[in-house]
Amino acid sequence: MQFCDHCGSMMVSRDGEMVCTADDCDGTSEKDTDLAAQFTSTESQTDSEVIETSEEANFEGKPTATDVTCDECGHGVAWYTIKQTASADEPPTRFFKCKECGYRWREYN
Ligand SMILES: [Zn+2]
Ligand SMILES: [Zn+2]
Numbered sequence: 337m338q339f340c341d342h343c344g345s346m347m348v349s350r351d352g353e354m355v356c357t358a359d360d361c362d363g364t365s366e367k368d369t370d371l372a373a374q375f376t377s378t379e380s381q382t383d384s385e386v387i388e389t390s391e392e393a394n395f396e397g398k399p400t401a402t403d404v405t406c407d408e409c410g411h412g413v414a415w416y417t418i419k420q421t422a423s424a425d426e427p428p429t430r431f432f433k434c435k436e437c438g439y440r441w442r443e444y445n
Pocket of ligand 1: 344
């Protein structure tokens with residue numbers, strides 16, 4: 337079920353596109369080009385994200401590992417991401433970032 341972006345009425349498929357059923361509305365499912373242009377702007381990408389490498393990705397919000405020990409401060413909880421850095425038949429590398437001091441390291445499985 338799809339509803340019109342313009343008036344909220346139910347839409348029906350007609351000639352390969354979704355068309356609004358309301359008599360006084362000509363809404364279709366075709367994307368508003370102005371809106372699409374906004375979404376493709378580079379505003380959401382900050383400078384820091386551009387220069388980050390895979391090892392320095394943003395760890396905030398990532399899962400945490402508690403079976404680790406930070407080499408810097410000895411803290412036992414760190415964010416981690418898993419990256420397949422080599423060929424697919426080799427195990428992935430885990431990248432850690434200490435939740436206490438922010439120290440980063442990697443672990444080879
Ligand atoms: Zn409509
Ligand atoms: Zn630490």
